[in-house]
Structures are given as C-alpha cells and as structure tokens.
Amino acid sequence: MKNKSIILVVLCTLLTFFVGCDRDFEEVNLNPNDPTEVPADLLLGNLLFSTANALYSVQASIDQGSGWAQHMAKVQYNDEMRYIPREGTILGAWNNFYVITASDGRKMADLAIEQDNTAIQGVALVMQAYGFLMLTDLFGDIPFTEALSAEAGNTLAAYDDQEVVYAGSIAFLDQAISLLSSSTDEISSSQDLIFSGDKSSWIKFASSLKFRALMRESGVIDVSAQLQQLVDAGNLFSSRDEEAKFPYLEADPNANPLFETVDFGGRGEYKINQVLVEYMDGTNAITDARLAVYAELNDDDEYRGKPSGLLDLPSDEFGYTNVSSIGAKYLAPTAPGYFVSYTELQFLLAEAAKKGFISGGDAAAETYYLAGIRSSLAENGVEDSFDTYVAQGTVAYTTNAAIEKIALQKWIALYGQGMETWIEWRRTGIPELTPAIASTLGSIPVRFTYPNLESSLNGTNYDAAVSSQGPDALTTPVWWDNN
Template identity: 45%
Template sequence: MKKIKYILLLVLVSQTFVFTSCDSDFEEVNTNPNDPSSVPADLLLAGIIRGTANILQSSFNGGETGSCWVQHLGKTIYNGNEYYIPRQSSIDGVWETLYSVVAKDAAIMEGLANLQGNNNLEGVALVLKANAFHNLTDIYGNIPLTEALLGDTGNITPIYDDSQTVVYPAILAMLDNAISLLDGTGTIDAGQDIMYGGNWGLWKKYASSLKFKVLMRAQSGGYDATAELNALMNSNNLFSSNSDEAKLVYLSAEPNANPFFEALVNGGRTTEWSMGEELVELMKAKNDPRLAVYAQEVGGDGSGGGYVGKPAGIRDIGNSIFGDSGNISLIGTKYLEAEQPYYFMTYAHLSLLMAEAAEKGLITGSAATYFNQGIAASISANGVTGSPNVSYVSGSTGITQIAEQIWIALYMQGFEAWSEWRRTGIPVLPLAQDAIVTSIPSRYSYPLTQQSLNNENYTSAVANQGADKLTTSLWWQN
C-alpha cells in the first residue's frame, strides 16, 4: 500500500499527469494511470543530488557554521556566527531540506524503482537517503528515522531515535542494501544522474566508501567496526582514484552554479570572507603547496603580500585590523569558481581514513602508504605539485598527523570538516575570542518548529540526549 502512495505522491507533486472526468474514450485516455512502468523513477534523482549539495554547500550553512567553526574561514563583517551565534534559518533550513527535499524524495524514488525492478536506481536512492540521515544525525544528534517521512500517512509527530543504537545501524543497513542492489540490473538515466552519468559501478564505490566513513565515525564512539572495515577493504568496491569520488560539478551560471560563487562573487561579497588563522599558520609551517590554491595573497595573488589568516570570533571586528580585507588573505579564486564541485566524498578523505584504520590496527596495510596516498590525492585535486613538509611517524604522532591532514584536505567542505574535527579533536583549536559559549559547538540545536509542533517527542529527545544546546556532545565525539 505504501508503494502505491509513493506513486500517488509523485503524481501530485510533479503534476506530470492530468486526470479527466470525460466518459468518452475513457480506456484510451486513462490507460493504467497508476502503472509503475509508466512513472519515470529517475525523475527525482537530479533534484535529490542538487538539493543535498546546495543546502550543505550554502555559504550560510556549510560556510558560516561548518567552515568557520573549524576555523578554515572567517568573516570580516556580520561575523556573529564566528563567536557561535548561528542563523536560525540555517538550523531550520538544513533540517527541512534534508528531510523534505532529500530523504523524502529519495524514499519515493526508492519505492518506485523497487516496483519497477530497477535494482540500480533503488540502490542509488538508498545511498542518497543514507547520506541524508548521516548528515542529519551528525549535525543534530538524535533524530526521527523509524517514523520519519510518514507525513502522507498522517504521522506528523515522529519519535526521535537514538543516534548510536538506532540511527547509525539503520544507515549502515541502508548502505548494505544499496551495495547489494547495485548489481547492473536496471538503468540509471544519465541525464538525471548529474553525479555519475548513470554509472552504477561508481555508485557502488560511493556506497562502499561512504560506509567506510560511517564505520570510522561509529568506531570513534566504541562500535566494533573491524570485521566490516576489512570486508570493505577486500571488496574491491572502494574509491581507487580521484576519478571515482562522489561530487557534483556545478554549472557556469545561476541558479546551478556553486553556492559560494552565487553568494560571494555574483553577490559582491568576496571581501566579507577571509582565511582562518589556524589553517593558514599550519599550512605555512608545513610549506603546504595547497595554501596558494586555498587562499589569495594579501592584496591579491601576485602582490607578494604572503598569506595571513584572521583569528576566530572577534566581536568588534570593525575596529580590528582584521576588519579590513586588505590586511588578510581572501578565499582562493579556485574555490569561488562557478563550476567548483561540491564533494559528497573524496578519495583523499577515504585514503586518510584508511591510514587511521591501519594505524589503529583495524585493517591491514601500511598506514604511511595510505597517508601519503591521501595527501597525493588532495594535492592532485588542487592542481598543484609537491607535498607538505610532513613525514609520517607511527603511533600517536601518526594519529595526529592523519587527523591534521583530514582537517586540511576537507577545506571548503564545511559540515564534513566540522564533523571530522569533532570526531578527532585535532588540531587543537582555540575558542573564538569573544565566544558566547564555553566550547566550539558540537551540534545544531533543534529547529524551533520541532519544539512547537512535535514537543512531546522533542522533549523526550532532549531528556535522552542532553540539553538542546550547541555544546551538548554527540556520542562519537572526541
């Protein structure tokens, strides 16, 4: 019955079909209106991919919170986010989009593909749905999952599920199912698949690599991931080069250009953003060639002014030297291009996670080899040559080196950089100068709509997880 509702909902939302009450030629006009073979299950795919990328890459979301909270970026004006006053619209918008636009449409596509026997597309839908819930739980903590997406059945007050015992296992199960389904059966419309052009094998690699990342995050919270990590290593289904990685390459003009290009370049706000001091100084200390791509020289590239980052969270920024964009480095021009991709997951990130897993004895192989592989992948993706001045040293030093390189490699991947920094606690970052809370935020608070429209379950979630504050730690957090 639920599958039929998926079809009906798609019909209502897309208005693809027009129904008539005319009696003449009824059979010819209305032949099988609910036949799943007549409903293009691919129809939602591009919107799900773009919806995910746009909300997480938004300068207000991944930029002002994720990238600023991990001190990759700073702002020279309107910088309340830096001392930990996030926009309420960001808190509400990320929740609403990942549920209503991404996870809901992915579930509809999953149901339609299942009815059509299209294993490949069903697998893709599960990967995108799993990624949506993964982001939701890592941003907010306990979230609705088992009773989520059931508004069309009348359930508009879903319970919140425990992130550790329910949500993460459910995400892993979705990915396992996706990996199994992605077997070459069925088709993926290349025109709708704006990430992989219909290549089911690459979707399988993304599903497997995403599972590796989810397992490493769960492992940090005490989950025994050893057997599953080794199974993935032996599957031959993980990313093996930069060409495998999951990314959306944006187009050259609005409304399908990179959100940073649209907001900063087209919006005339490039000088309102700067590099963070912690990132610049660490990269300078390691003579990292990526710095020349990540950042502009003070006064513009070619000025000879070198690279200067801004300390985090100066409330009276206008009366500081850092309030003048001419004194600090701005975001590198490559990362402000219209076609700069949004990365769902990179080969560099996977390789560095493999290095961590090897160093911890969770998988076999050389941690140093994976470490150097990850740096090389990131260097190549940034179009530079050489390598930072870092030589891998096994043990606790190696764990620190890996976490630092993950932090560096995730530049401009705001929410992911924030999640990995919360997981490792490396590098040690100073509290914002004028912080209004006692630590760098651990999570988003819940949307105000949850307090008003789903108060009973919201209250229960807070009782189970801890106060609905930015500083309440998540279960896998360092």
C-alpha cells in the first residue's frame, strides 16, 4: 500500500508538471534568434548592397556597358567588346534586378504595410521602381503587371510593353514621394546605407530618378508638365552631397566590384578606350584634366587608349603595358556605386531646359550645363581647371550646338557608370561612335537579349513579346530609343 501511495503521488506530481508546462507553451518557447516576422527595414541593407553590385558587376557594367559605350576596352578576352555577350551575364542582370531589387523591394513593401510603416513602404517602392526601370532599359518589354507572382501560382508571367512598365514605375515613385512626405515613421539608420534614415533624402532620390525616367521617354511622349512639376516642387538633388550612391568599404567582399575584379582579382586586361582618350587629350579639340584621373600613364608615360573589338590580343600594338590602365580613383575599393548622381541630373536639366520641357530657355540650360561640368570636375579633384576647360570652343555653351555639347559632356562625365553610360548613349546617340572593328554585328548593341530560359520556360509569353517588340536581337531598339 505504501508503494502504491508513492507511485500515485509521483504520477499526480508529473501530471501537474506537464499541465503546468503546457500553459503558454508557444509564448515561452519562442526562439528569439529565429523570428517568424522580420522587421521590414532589415531587408534594406542587403537590398541596397546587392543592387549596387548588380549595377557595377564588371561583366555587365564594364564588358558590355562601358565597353559598348566606348569608355573602356580590353587587351585580352574581349568577346563582349565585339558584341558577343555571355549568357551568364545576361541571365545575371535579369535575375539580380528581378530577384533582388524588384522582388525584395516588393517583400519589404508588403512587410511595411503589415507593420504600418509608411516610410519603409516608400523606400521599398523607390527600389522597386529602380529595379523595373533598369530591367526595361536593358531588355525592353518585360513582365511587370504579372511579375513577382510565383507565390500566387503564376509562374508564367506575361510581358508588358515598355510604355506600361515606365508608367507603372513612375506611379511607384509618385506613391513613394507621397508616403515619405507624410510619414512620421522611422527608417533604420543602420540599415539605410546611403541616407542613414533621412526621409527627405529618399524623396530627393525618388524625384531625381523620376526626372531621369521622364527624360528617357521624352522622345516618344510629352512629359513637359511632369518635368516642370518636379522642378517646381524643389525636391531634386541640389548638390553632390545629396546624390544617391552606395558607400563601398575597404575590404573584399564589401568593396567596389571593379576593385574586386580588376585590382584584387588581378584582371589587368581592362583598359581605357581610345575614343574616350581622344575626347580628352586634345585630339578632338578638347583638353580635359580628368584624363589623368580616368586613366594611368602607360610605360611610355602617355595616356593611350585601345580601340574596341580587335582580334589576336594581346599584341605588340595593344598589350598590357602600352595601353593605359583604369585610373586609381576608379579602382579604389571605396569608389562609390552611383544609383543617380547630381552630375547626371544637371545635364538632364540642361537638356530639358534647352528643349523647352522646363522653363528658363538657354539661360537655364547653360547654368545647368556648367553646373554639371563643375560637379564632374570637382568629383575628380580637378575643379581648379573649370575656367580653362569651359573656355574651350568645343566646350563653351552655344545655343546652336547646345544639345550635342550637353550630351557629349554627360557621356564624358558618366565614366565608370557603365550601364548608365550605355543607356544614355543609346538615347542621345552622342557622340557618334563607330562599331567595334572585329564585329560582324554591324552596329553597336542597343539592348540585351532575353535570357535563354525565358524562351524555354515561358515560351508563349516570350513569343508574344518578340512579336510585339521585334526580334530578340542586340540590334532591336527599345520603345524610347528613336535614334
């Protein structure tokens, strides 16, 4: 009896213990290191870093962007410079801007809505717009309305005309500006790696990006009223201190991708292009102090570029030591990654004023033009050459050649920003460039072809896009390209 009593007491004690432990079990046993809901702004740091890396990926930005815009060249392994891009590079650009920039931006926006943070929602919309605009500028017609809907069961997204993508992306920016302007919520300064949580800076980024997008489509639709509204609102970048750029760090893997590939990775075949050198060394009646920053002296103590697209390299004529390497400033690990620069914005404003899209006419156009030049010279540490530089006849603002001079100076100033240089060159056609020497394409590429996976996995929608836009070729212009 005594043993039975002991057993009964033990059983009752255990029963009481288990019943007690079961109370609030889910709350007590939550793992603080494995949260079920991530704060929306924790996605922002990686989103910014990965987007900057996609922009500055050497294979896409330099081999194709700067190479096709004839800012840079290679003395070996130069198939891309001859307009034979790698499928992996094209797929990488497609995936990066969809999976990281647009998709993570969408996830961050959805989380921000759930967590009632309108400031983070605004930031997320800016980044979504940035991703979609880059995709459509690179490829043309792309999935937009049905994009990023795989979780909802749609893995075969239809393509939208580029005009639709632009309208939707600009609507994102308008919504972002509205949310950020009225929000009392916070943006994590530790996660916001470009503006440290400052909402007004994000408004200026969104406004300046919208101005660029509107100028991109200004050749095919009337955007004057929208451009003037942006100027009147006073929320465009007003100095280089306000521009949107990613601050890379000193050491791999957080350094600028150009440094990581060329310097840290020992890829010395990347050089400056002969065409750019000749627009800066006096050959084309322009002497430019930035050349000593853009490039290094070769073994003969000269600044010497290489033409695009030669075969049989390296050679005695164009080798590793007799062609100028990329300048140390642009190979620095901490060289920033620009999303939208103040310098570029000034040239866009100058063009808009000259064309009558915004008020001010030639007087405003010249002011913006000179501000763009001064900004670029200052950025490269040669601002003291400003007066001498703009006094040159081929640089000085003139009403009859203003559009050509604005576009040329923007092309020179965008050095190092490979994708943006090539995209803007496609829009303006200035300067006039000759296709690579050893290329059978016949012209400089004006878009990326779609990744091969699209035709095999999303064939019906891919075929519809090709039927609408034109052949899936490097030579098929996108909607806004009317050159």
